Structures are given as C-alpha cells and as structure tokens.
Amino acid sequence: MTMHYILLYISVRFLKRGDHHGATKKSALLIFSLLYRSNARSFYDFYDLPMLNGLYLSFFEWSGSAGGRTFIGLDNYVQLFNDSIIPRTIWHDYFLVITKVFGIMILATFFAVALTQLRLREAPFYRVIFFFPNIMSVVVVGILWSFIYNPSLGIVNSGLEAVGLENWTQPWLGSETWALPSLVLPSVWAGIGLFMLMMMAGILNVPKNTYEAARIDGANEWQQFWKVTMPLIWPQIKNSILYIVITTLNGSFILVQVMTQGGPNNSTHVMGSYLYQQAFNQYNFGYGATIGVMILILSLITIMILQFFLRREKVEY
Amino acid sequence: MKYIHSSSKWWMLASAALLLAACGDDTEEEATGGDDPDDSAENGGEEGGEISGDLEIQYFVGGYGDSWWKEIISDFEAEYPDVTVIEHAGPNINDEMRTRWISDDPPDVVYIDGAGSSETQMIEDNQLMDLTDWLDDVELEDGSALLDNFIVEPNRHDGQIYTLPLVFDTWGTWYNAGHFEAEGYEVPTDFDHFMEVMGDVQANEDISPFVTTGQHPYYFLRGMLYPAFASVGGDELLADIVTGAEGAWETPEVVEIMENVEQMQTEGFFDSGLGAFNHTQSQMNFILGDNAFIPVGFWLPNEMANDTPDDFEFGFIPSPMQAAGEPYRVVPDLRPLAIAENAENPDAAKAFVDFAFNREYGELFSEHTGAMVNITDIDLDGNENVPDYLISANEMINDESQVQINQLPHPMSADLEQPISDALVSLMTGNIGAAEFIESAEAAAASYR
Numbered sequence: 001m002t003m004h005y006i007l008l009y010i011s012v013r014f015l016k017r018g019d020h021h022g023a024t025k026k027s028a029l030l031i032f033s034l035l036y037r038s039n040a041r042s043f044y045d046f047y048d049l050p051m052l053n054g055l056y057l058s059f060f061e062w063s064g065s066a067g068g069r070t071f072i073g074l075d076n077y078v079q080l081f082n083d084s085i086i087p088r089t090i091w092h093d094y095f096l097v098i099t100k101v102f103g104i105m106i107l108a109t110f111f112a113v114a115l116t117q118l119r120l121r122e123a124p125f126y127r128v129i130f131f132f133p134n135i136m137s138v139v140v141v142g143i144l145w146s147f148i149y150n151p152s153l154g155i156v157n158s159g160l161e162a163v164g165l166e167n168w169t170q171p172w173l174g175s176e177t178w179a180l181p182s183l184v185l186p187s188v189w190a191g192i193g194l195f196m197l198m199m200m201a202g203i204l205n206v207p208k209n210t211y212e213a214a215r216i217d218g219a220n221e222w223q224q225f226w227k228v229t230m231p232l233i234w235p236q237i238k239n240s241i242l243y244i245v246i247t248t249l250n251g252s253f254i255l256v257q258v259m260t261q262g263g264p265n266n267s268t269h270v271m272g273s274y275l276y277q278q279a280f281n282q283y284n285f286g287y288g289a290t291i292g293v294m295i296l297i298l299s300l301i302t303i304m305i306l307q308f309f310l311r312r313e314k315v316e317y
Numbered sequence: 318m319k320y321i322h323s324s325s326k327w328w329m330l331a332s333a334a335l336l337l338a339a340c341g342d343d344t345e346e347e348a349t350g351g352d353d354p355d356d357s358a359e360n361g362g363e364e365g366g367e368i369s370g371d372l373e374i375q376y377f378v379g380g381y382g383d384s385w386w387k388e389i390i391s392d393f394e395a396e397y398p399d400v401t402v403i404e405h406a407g408p409n410i411n412d413e414m415r416t417r418w419i420s421d422d423p424p425d426v427v428y429i430d431g432a433g434s435s436e437t438q439m440i441e442d443n444q445l446m447d448l449t450d451w452l453d454d455v456e457l458e459d460g461s462a463l464l465d466n467f468i469v470e471p472n473r474h475d476g477q478i479y480t481l482p483l484v485f486d487t488w489g490t491w492y493n494a495g496h497f498e499a500e501g502y503e504v505p506t507d508f509d510h511f512m513e514v515m516g517d518v519q520a521n522e523d524i525s526p527f528v529t530t531g532q533h534p535y536y537f538l539r540g541m542l543y544p545a546f547a548s549v550g551g552d553e554l555l556a557d558i559v560t561g562a563e564g565a566w567e568t569p570e571v572v573e574i575m576e577n578v579e580q581m582q583t584e585g586f587f588d589s590g591l592g593a594f595n596h597t598q599s600q601m602n603f604i605l606g607d608n609a610f611i612p613v614g615f616w617l618p619n620e621m622a623n624d625t626p627d628d629f630e631f632g633f634i635p636s637p638m639q640a641a642g643e644p645y646r647v648v649p650d651l652r653p654l655a656i657a658e659n660a661e662n663p664d665a666a667k668a669f670v671d672f673a674f675n676r677e678y679g680e681l682f683s684e685h686t687g688a689m690v691n692i693t694d695i696d697l698d699g700n701e702n703v704p705d706y707l708i709s710a711n712e713m714i715n716d717e718s719q720v721q722i723n724q725l726p727h728p729m730s731a732d733l734e735q736p737i738s739d740a741l742v743s744l745m746t747g748n749i750g751a752a753e754f755i756e757s758a759e760a761a762a763a764s765y766r
Binding site: 063064065066067068146149150151152171172173174175176179259260261263264265266277280281282283284 | 441732
C-alpha cells in the first residue's frame with residue numbers, strides 16, 4: 001500500500017508539471033501504468049491466486065494441518081459425485097435461496113411501499129428498526145435465534161404454550177424435519193432491512209407525476225403498484241435478487257455453523273458448512289477445496305441463469 | 318527517452334529503485350527465513366549440559382482452565398532460569414497455531430486437547446517426535462520409570478510412542494447428588510437399574526431424565542456407548558469399533574446395546590430437544606434441573622462453575638451401561654503431551670515434559686481442575702482442595718471390584734466418528750431405530766476401511 005501512495009504522489013507531481021512540459025505527461029502516464037500494473041498484481045494476489053490455489057488443492061489429499069500433501073488427480077471429484085450428503089447440501093442451499101428470495105423480496109417491497117406511500121409519521125423510526133438486524137453480526141443473529149428456538153427456554157415454544165398451542169411446540173433446531181425451515185426465519189429477518197432501503201430508494205426516484213397520470217387514468221393503488229412502481233424499480237429488484245442469491249450461496253454457512261453445525265444428522269448442512277466440516281473437522285482439506293470448486297461452479301451457473309430470466313427491456317419514462 | 322526532462326529522469330530512476338526495493342524485500346525474507354542450521358544453536362538447547370533458550374508451548378484452554386499451566390510453567394522457569402517459555406494458549410489455540418504447523422514451524426511442546434486438534438492426525442502427518450527410546454530413561458520423583466507408572470499406557474502407533482497421556486479424563490454420568498438424596502432416588506448401579514431410576518424421575522418430576530448434546534453426539538458415543546461395549550467385549554470389541562472392523566456393529570452384544578438405546582428413546586427418557594443442543598446448552602439444562610443425568614467428562618463442574626447454583630451438588634458415576642452384577646467400566650479419554658518433530662529446542666521440550674510428569678504436579682492438577690493426571694498412586698484422600706466427587710471417583714477407579722478400566726487402541730478417526738455420530742443423533746431423536754442405526758454404522762465403517 002505504501003508503494004501505491006508513493007507512486008500516486010510521484011504521478012500527481014508529474015501531472016502538475018505536465019501543464020508546462022509535454023514530456024512529463026508521458027512520464028506521468030508511465031508511472032500510472034506502473035501503478036495500474038501493481039494494482040493488477042494485487043488483484044491477482046488477493047482474488048485470483050486464492051481461487052486458483054483452491055482449484056489446485058482439490059487435486060491433492062491433504063489434512064490441512066501439516067505441510068505434506070499427496071497428488072491424487074481426480075479422486076476428490078470422484079468422491080464428490082459418490083458422496084450421498086452432497087446432493088442434500090445442494091438442495092438445502094437452494095431451499096434457502098428460494099425461500100429467502102421470496103421471503104425477503106415480498107416483505108422488503110411491502111415495507112418499502114408502506115413506508116414511502118402511506119406517509120406514516122413514524123416512517124424514519126421503522127426504517128431504523130427494520131435496518132437494525134443488518135448492523136448485527138450474523139454470528140450474533142445466529143446465537144440470538146438459537147435462544148429464541150430453544151425448546152425449553154425459547155420464546156417460540158413459550159409463546160405457543162401461552163396461546164394454548166402446546167401441540168405445535170417443537171424442538172425446532174433439533175428436529176430433522178423442522179431444523180432447515182427454522183433457519184429461514186432468521187435469514188429473512190436479518191435481510192429485510194437492507195433490501196427495504198434499496199426498494200425505498202427506487203420508489204422515491206419514481207417521479208410523482210407518473211403516479212398522478214396513472215390516477216387520472218383511473219388506476220387504483222394496486223394497479224399503480226403493478227403497472228408503475230414495479231416496472232420502474234425493476235433494476236433494484238433484479239439487483240436485490242442477485243445479491244440475495246450470491247450472499248446465500250456464499251454465506252448461509254455462517255448461520256448453519258452457529259445454529260446447528262449442519263445437524264441433526266446432516267439435515268441442515270449447506271455446501272459451505274459441509275466444506276468446513278470436511279476441511280477443518282475431518283481433516284480432508286483437499287476434499288473441502290473440491291467442494292469449494294463445486295460451490296463456485298454452481299454459483300456461476302445460477303447467476304447466469306438468473307441473468308437470463310431477469311432480463312427485461314429498459315423502462316423509459 | 319530523449320524528450321524526458323533531466324529532473325524527470327531522476328524521478329523515474331527513483332521510482333524504479335523503489336519498485337525494485339519493494340520486490341527485493343520478499344526475496345530477502347524468503348532467503349533468510351529457511352532452514353538455517355545455526356538456528357537451533359541460536360535458539361538455545363543443551364549447551365554444555367545446560368538447558369537454555371526459548372521454549373514454545375501450545376496448550377488448549379477449555380474446561381480445566383489455565384491456572385495449572387501457569388503454575389507449572391512458572392516453576393519450570395524457576396528451575397531452568399536460562400529457558401524463556403513462550404506460551405501459546407487459549408480456547409481456539411489449535412486453529413490459531415495451524416499455520417505454524419503447516420509451515421513446519423511448530424511450537425516445541427504441544428498439549429493435544431480441544432476442537433481442532435487430533436492426536437491421530439498429527440501422527441499420520443509426521444508432526445510429532447518419536448519418544449519411544451527417550452521414554453525409557455524418564456523417571457518420576459521417586460526414581461521409578463515413568464512408563465511403569467501410567468494409569469493407562471501411552472498409545473502406540475506401529476509400536477512407537479509419539480504422545481504421553483498427561484490428563485486422565487474419563488467420561489461418566491453426572492447427577493445432582495443433593496437433589497437425588499432429597500427426592501430419594503437411588504444412584505444407578507447397572508443398566509436395568511438406570512432405566513428404573515430414569516422411570517422414577519420421569520414419573521415424579523415430569524421431565525425427560527437424560528440429556529446430551531446433539532451437536533456433538535460423540536459425547537454419547539464416548540460417554541455411554543464405549544463403556545457399554547467394554548462391558549460386553551472388553552478391549553477387543555472397542556478396538557474393532559474404533560478401527561471400523563467388518564461386522565463389529567452387527568455382533569449380538571452390540572445390537573442389544575443399541576436396542577437398549579432405542580428403548581431409552583421410546584420410553585421418552587431422552588430430552589426431545591437434544592438434537593439442537595450444543596454441549597453448553599445441554600449442560601445448562603442439566604444444571605437447571607430440566608434433566609437428571611448427563612454424560613460428560615471430569616471437566617463439567619469446572620466448565621459450569623459460573624452457572625452452578627450453590628445448592629447443586631455434583632455426583633459422578635462411571636456410566637451404568639453394564640449388566641447387573643458386572644463392574645462399571647471406564648474408558649479413559651486421555652489428553653496427551655507431545656514434542657514436535659521439528660521442535661527448535663528439543664532439549665528444553667524434553668526437560669519440560671519430564672518436569673510435568675510428577676506426582677506433586679498431579680495432585681496440584683486435581684486441585685486446580687477437578688480432574689486427574691494419568692499417574693498411579695496420587696493420594697487425593699484428605700486433600701481439602703480436591704472436590705468430593707473426584708475423591709470418590711479416584712477411589713472407585715482404583716478398586717477393580719467396582720470399576721474396570723478398558724482402553725482404546727487410539728482415538729476413533731473423525732472420518733469414522735462423524736457419520737456414526739450423525740446416525741446416533743437420529744437414533745436418539747427417534748427418527749431411526751436400532752436396526753437402521755446399525756446399518757448406517759456398518760456402512761460408515763465399510764467406507765472408512
């Protein structure tokens with residue numbers, strides 16, 4: 001970093017001198033190119049190299065806790081295709097992706113419309129309240145919701161008992177059936193605020209006269225939402241969906257790790273948490289790297305498919 | 318270049334020199350950071366018979382705390398004033414030190430305990446020093462050979478010893494002794510009696526009497542099933558289970574034990590929420606009286622010290638999984654001390670290990686942690702600083718008519734333990750029966766083989 005600052009300082013000096021000397025402009029460009037190349041090197045070091053190294057490690061048997069490793073070719077990939085837990089982790093990931101996209105987008109859009117169109121006096125207060133989970137660490141969110149779901153001390157079961165629904169109480173995170181759906185609620189809860197703000201920014205950018213024109217044409221509130229608001233905030237919706245999908249595929253493992261560690265009996269393992277278990281608990285780092293490659297490929301395919309389905313003509317107004 | 322102003326040339330040269338210097342830094346580090354043969358001399362070692370230099374010790378701090386370590390390290394430094402001990406300690410120390418081990422720059426001494434550490438893995442990765450020959454010369458304070466005074470002998474891998482079992486921990490079943498006395502419950506003496514007492518607790522208090530952690534099902538595997546297997550098949554069956562021998566889970570004795578576990582589930586003795594509990598949550602439930610029994614090691618009282626009510630009285634028995642008339646079984650969980658193969662100061666490391674195995678420090682360990690070290694004939698009777706449960710457990714363990722000690726050949730590999738644990742939590746939560754569990758366990762063993 002220091003090197004960058006030095007080069008930047010030198011090139012700025014050259015540019016200042018360049019007002020009077022054509023030659024110094026060339027020097028400035030040269031130094032800029034050096035700066036660019038060193039930045040490109042940083043990009044390679046910090047982004048590409050770890051990714052390529054992950055790919056490289058996937059061809060090795062390595063415990064991840066010692067220096068020595070053995071090249072085993074495609075054996076890890078063969079194991080990946082024969083591992084019965086892998087299809088379950090993929091399904092769990094996409095279950096979370098689908099439920100989070102629908103849950104967050106519906107609720108975030110609803111609250112965004114409510115807070116912008118209903119002219120509530122308490123709107124700024126609600127905006128802060130909804131955004132609050134976003135400033136909390138995901139680990140804290142996980143711990144908090146573990147207590148909420150605690151079968152004997154948690155407020156979910158206590159609440160159900162208080163309203164006479166004892167039969168509905170469950171060991172939420174301890175049930176192979178309910179553990180995965182139980183992870184959706186904290187994920188959605190923690191995600192609404194950010195996307196609500198994005199939706200609000202989009203809605204506030206829609207010109208008021210568009211709504212006036214719609215009203216004059218006889219459109220009711222519901223029609224205004226579908227025919228005016230939705231098309232005009234589509235770029236925000238599209239970006240939000242892509243963002244939710246990417247962050248879920250890459251980051252859902254944090255909640256899983258904190259709340260269930262993939263259990264009970266692998267019923268909540270997502271690809272990331274299974275990668276962690278293999279690499280750090282079972283000392284199969286090479287196999288963990290192979291799972292990482294799978295996550296990368298699936299994420300890229302998913303984003304490409306989404307880009308295709310979410311494309312829409314640009315709306316002019 | 319001919320158009321460049323002379324002062325610009327100077328700038329260019331300066332920036333090029335800076336760039337070269339920046340690149341040069343890396344090269345220099347790599348050149349000097351390698352295996353310099355003089356390194357060990359600079360780091361100390363035995364110079365003219367004196368132990369000196371830096372000694373790096375890595376130790377995990379969990380339920381036992383770190384007060385014993387602080388005291389022994391301080392005493393060691395007093396005994397060897399030329400040695401400077403550098404401590405690497407904490408609850409996440411195994412993960413924090415991982416990069417040092419990967420880059421072949423390990424600490425000198427390592428205490429292998431806690432998440433992220435595996436004795437088996439470290440030996441398989443050739444990270445630990447072969448101590449077999451050196452151990453022959455190590456003596457206790459009374460001049461007797463250390464090797465003759467272990468409660469449980471060190472694990473051997475291909476006949477060689479790489480780790481010395483320091484802490485003799487054993488899993489067992491805990492109960493609230495004061496509460497049991499007040500309610501008139503009996504302390505279980507065998508499995509049938511255990512079921513009977515759990516039935517009494519369930520009927521009397523309307524609670525699920527047994528809890529364990531579903532996030533770490535190996536607590537049940539090591540705490541309840543190993544003693545059960547030991548009671549019907551001794552060391553041989555334990556070895557078959559741990560090494561994934563074909564058919565080990567299908568023997569009639571093992572099948573019966575797993576059916577007993579299924580019966581515990583169908584009777585409603587397992588806490589229905591255990592699938593979600595981590596170890597602290599399950600222990601908290603036990604402390605709060607939501608459950609009557611929990612399988613944990615000796616570290617439980619120390620770990621829960623801040624949350625334990627004043628009137629709670631810890632009671633400990635070896636897990637009562639044996640048939641009536643049989644002695645309890647204990648399968649110790651040993652936490653070893655080892656020296657890194659690439660230790661930079663092996664002499665000081667050996668001196669420290671020698672220093673740690675001592676009956677005086679053994680007694681001190683029990684006072685500090687409420688657990689025991691793996692050395693025979695440590696007299697805890699009459700020591701007011703040692704908790705009652707440990708004194709009675711120590712007496713039981715030293716009385717062969719009450720308790721027999723069995724031994725694993727080595728800890729179960731994580732690759733085998735993980736899938737068995739997964740199926741076990743399913744059995745305990747009632748999603749599968751004993752037959753299905755055995756099928757899964759056999760499949761896991763076959764895959765491991």
